[in-house]
Amino acid sequence: MILLHYYSCCGTLKGFDQTINLILDESHERVFSSSQGVEQVVLGLYIVRGDNVAVIGEIDEETDSALDLGNIRAEPLNSVAH
Numbered sequence: 001m002i003l004l005h006y007y008s009c010c011g012t013l014k015g016f017d018q019t020i021n022l023i024l025d026e027s028h029e030r031v032f033s034s035s036q037g038v039e040q041v042v043l044g045l046y047i048v049r050g051d052n053v054a055v056i057g058e059i060d061e062e063t064d065s066a067l068d069l070g071n072i073r074a075e076p077l078n079s080v081a082h
Contacts, residue, residue: 002055020050037070
């Protein structure tokens with residue numbers, strides 16, 4: 001999931017409502033850097049207001065677990081303009 005304010009979060013979807021408010025369990029934020037690998041910040045149980053969600057999708061767990069996040073370099077995400 002990508003949020004409007006520079007955040008990329010992953011977790012297990014536990015619930016949602018009609019305004020796309022989300023409840024994620026076992027969630028973590030992925031912090032991207034052009035000079036270091038991807039840092040994962042553990043968030044645990046996380047509630048997200050629907051108006052902060054820009055993109056949401058399903059992650060293939062097998063592909064995701066095979067990634068070497070310590071060697072991935074990327075520019076930090078820019079704010080979503082809407």
